[in-house]
Structures are given as structure tokens and as C-alpha cells.
Amino acid sequence: MRIRIRHEISQNFEPGSRNMAAIVRLTPRPHEGQFIQRWTLDVDGDACLHAQEDAFGNCCHSFSVEGPADSVTIIAEGEVETQDSAGIVRGTVERFPPALYLRTTELTLPEPNVVAFAQGVPRDADPLNHLHALMQAVHEAVKERPDTPNGDTISAGEVLRKGAACSGSITHLFTTLARYLGLPARHVSGYFATEEAGNVRHWAEAHVTDVGWIAFDCGQKLCATENHVRLAVGLDALGVAPLRTSGTGLKEEISVRTGRLLRNGPARNPPASNPPVINPGAGGMQQAQSQQQS
Known part of the structure; x- marks a missing residue:
């Protein structure tokens, strides 16, 4: 099954806040039955995403905003192919x-x-x-x-x-x-x-x-x-938690849709030990991308 996902999170800060830091867990990893076709992670403002793994092996990103800033928005978007594995x-x-x-x-x-x-x-x-x-x-x-x-x-x-x-x-x-x-x-x-x-x-x-x-x-x-x-x-x-910051006033917009995927054979899952390739952009909207082809 092909699943299309768009997850947008907006976080407010106290007016005039400076030096805000955040940890984002919004990047899925592949495993048997879950293949990441494409995935992007964007953050607005003057911030740069840094890819890392937490203690449990989750793919995380950290960033900081030097402000003054009143809010930050993170958008995760992509397509995932899944197969039923009976749980x-x-x-x-x-x-x-x-x-x-x-x-x-x-x-x-x-x-x-x-x-x-x-x-x-x-x-x-x-x-x-x-x-x-x-x-x-x-x-x-x-x-x-x-x-x-x-x-x-x-x-x-x-x-x-x-x-x-x-x-x-x-x-x-x-x-x-x-x-x-x-x-x-x-x-x-x-x-x-x-x-x-x-x-x-x-x-x-x-x-x-x-x-x-x-x-x-x-x-x-x-x-x-x-x-x-x-x-x-x-x-x-x-x-x-998808976003950990010191801010308040969280707002989320989520779109998750399915679409049947026709193919000649099963998708090939890359090794789970390989994290997504991260390509941070320069200035404006910073982007982390994962491109894995079947």
C-alpha cells in the first residue's frame, strides 16, 4: 500500500524569544514491511537541520533559532510503501x-x-x-x-x-x-x-x-x-514526541491518505541500519530529504 503523509507543526514562543532549540522526530526509518519512497523535512526561518540518532535508534533532527522569533513551523512530507506483516x-x-x-x-x-x-x-x-x-x-x-x-x-x-x-x-x-x-x-x-x-x-x-x-x-x-x-x-x-521545544501554543495539521500501489514485484527494503540521506538547504526553508528507490 502506498501512503502519502503531510504533517505540519507550528510552535509559538514568548514574544521576542531568543536562542530556541528543538528536537524533531518526524522521519520514519525503513524496516521489513515499510519502505520509504521519499521524505522531506522543512523548517522555516533562519535555522539549519542537523541529522542524528537518539539512544533508541530513531532518526532525529535538531535545530536552533537565534531570534528574536515568535514561532517556528516544521513540515514533514512524503510517501511510504507498506506491506502487511501480521503485526x-x-x-x-x-x-x-x-x-x-x-x-x-x-x-x-x-x-x-x-x-x-x-x-x-x-x-x-x-x-x-x-x-x-x-x-x-x-x-x-x-x-x-x-x-x-x-x-x-x-x-x-x-x-x-x-x-x-x-x-x-x-x-x-x-x-x-x-x-x-x-x-x-x-x-x-x-x-x-x-x-x-x-x-x-x-x-x-x-x-x-x-x-x-x-x-x-x-x-x-x-x-x-x-x-x-x-x-x-x-x-x-x-x-x-514529534517536537520537543520550550514553546507553547502548538498547532498541528495532518494529512494521511492511502493509495493502492501496482508493481511487478515486492519492494526491496534497504538495510535498516542505513539512515536517510540528509541534504540541508542553504537559507530560507531548510530541507532534509530522503530518497530511496525501489
């Missing part, structure tokens, strides 16, 4: 062993209500079956609400108390449950596309011995499909 994730950049993803954060603490919820799900000796049971239980217990801008999420315990949350917060609950039960789980940001419209979305990946990483979208009660585009991974929503 199994292979060929990704892995910087750490799965056991690292048993770590908790402030948003994924096993509070007493979360522990009670985990113990209330009948235990299955097969960890894969138990993960599916956890997804089913989370889906039934929490109503999904539209995602809020830039990872404005709540903790796993708060999700259960409210009974309704965005996909990022629901993911906090699932990863907390899995980690409490000794199953490594991590947080994923990305996009979900349909023929009519799509949006940003968060889901989880849990590790099962002899199988590997498997993607669980609890809000939709399904393993990730060809409609999912994987963007970044981390321990929680803060670790995969």
Missing part, C-alpha cells in the same frame, strides 16, 4: 536488548489499580495469547478519544480512573501491564491511514521469545496492519 516487526534498528523495555517511567508506573487490573486478566501460559488477552481487556475497559497534540498524554493509572483516553495514553496502560507481567513492551508513534483520512497514532510493541516484536493497537483492538506507518519508539509518549 510482527522485523528489520528495525535495535540499540538495546528487549529487557531494557521492562523499565518504568512516570507515565508507566504500576499503580495499585493497574496491578489489580493486570491480575484480573486470566493468565495464559502462552505469552502471545496473554498479550492478546491484555489488548482485549484494555480495549473493553477504556474508550478511545481523539489524540491530543504533541503527546499530551496521561499515566496508565489515570487512564483506568478516567475510563477514556487518547491512543498514546491507552498505550501507556498496555505497556505498563505487559512490563508488570515481565513482558518487554515499548511505545511507538506513527500514522494510521485510510482511503478517506488518517491521523497520527500511538501503539505498543511487545516482545515474545522466539517470535520477536509484535505491534498491538489497543484502541482499535488489532495488531498493526499495512495502514500503520511506524515513526519512532521509546519508553513512553514523551520519548517519541
Whole structure:
């Protein structure tokens, strides 16, 4: 499936602000089932993008604006070809062993209500079956609400108390449950596309011995499909936020569309260890481009 994506983020600053710095995680990496056909990343104003990788192997860009400036706009745009892998994730950049993803954060603490919820799900000796049971239980217990801008999420315990949350917060609950039960789980940001419209979305990946990483979208009660585009991974929503700055007044405009792609054979995925080629522009709109041909 061919998926076309345009993600624009505008961030306001205090009037007359100087020396603003930002980290951007808006560049997907290829893996089995996800091939980046083209991708561009633009930032307005007098700023230059610097490509790098974070600790988890996500493709990031940093930039600074020396101001005075009142706002900055970042535009990520491109096309991604996806193939259904039944939720199994292979060929990704892995910087750490799965056991690292048993770590908790402030948003994924096993509070007493979360522990009670985990113990209330009948235990299955097969960890894969138990993960599916956890997804089913989370889906039934929490109503999904539209995602809020830039990872404005709540903790796993708060999700259960409210009974309704965005996909990022629901993911906090699932990863907390899995980690409490000794199953490594991590947080994923990305996009979900349909023929009519799509949006940003968060889901989880849990590790099962002899199988590997498997993607669980609890809000939709399904393993990730060809409609999912994987963007970044981390321990929680803060670790995969598309934009981290000191600004306020965030505004996002997102367009995600699908289109069936006809071809003579399967796309050839480049090695996941190769990051996109970055070609910063000079002056005006600075551009980072990724061109990978099938």
C-alpha cells in the first residue's frame, strides 16, 4: 500500500524569544514491511537541520533559532510503501536488548489499580495469547478519544480512573501491564491511514521469545496492519514526541491518505541500519530529504 503523509507543526514562543532549540522526530526509518519512497523535512526561518540518532535508534533532527522569533513551523512530507506483516516487526534498528523495555517511567508506573487490573486478566501460559488477552481487556475497559497534540498524554493509572483516553495514553496502560507481567513492551508513534483520512497514532510493541516484536493497537483492538506507518519508539509518549521545544501554543495539521500501489514485484527494503540521506538547504526553508528507490 502506498501512503502519502503531510504533517505540519507550528510552535509559538514568548514574544521576542531568543536562542530556541528543538528536537524533531518526524522521519520514519525503513524496516521489513515499510519502505520509504521519499521524505522531506522543512523548517522555516533562519535555522539549519542537523541529522542524528537518539539512544533508541530513531532518526532525529535538531535545530536552533537565534531570534528574536515568535514561532517556528516544521513540515514533514512524503510517501511510504507498506506491506502487511501480521503485526510482527522485523528489520528495525535495535540499540538495546528487549529487557531494557521492562523499565518504568512516570507515565508507566504500576499503580495499585493497574496491578489489580493486570491480575484480573486470566493468565495464559502462552505469552502471545496473554498479550492478546491484555489488548482485549484494555480495549473493553477504556474508550478511545481523539489524540491530543504533541503527546499530551496521561499515566496508565489515570487512564483506568478516567475510563477514556487518547491512543498514546491507552498505550501507556498496555505497556505498563505487559512490563508488570515481565513482558518487554515499548511505545511507538506513527500514522494510521485510510482511503478517506488518517491521523497520527500511538501503539505498543511487545516482545515474545522466539517470535520477536509484535505491534498491538489497543484502541482499535488489532495488531498493526499495512495502514500503520511506524515513526519512532521509546519508553513512553514523551520519548517519541514529534517536537520537543520550550514553546507553547502548538498547532498541528495532518494529512494521511492511502493509495493502492501496482508493481511487478515486492519492494526491496534497504538495510535498516542505513539512515536517510540528509541534504540541508542553504537559507530560507531548510530541507532534509530522503530518497530511496525501489
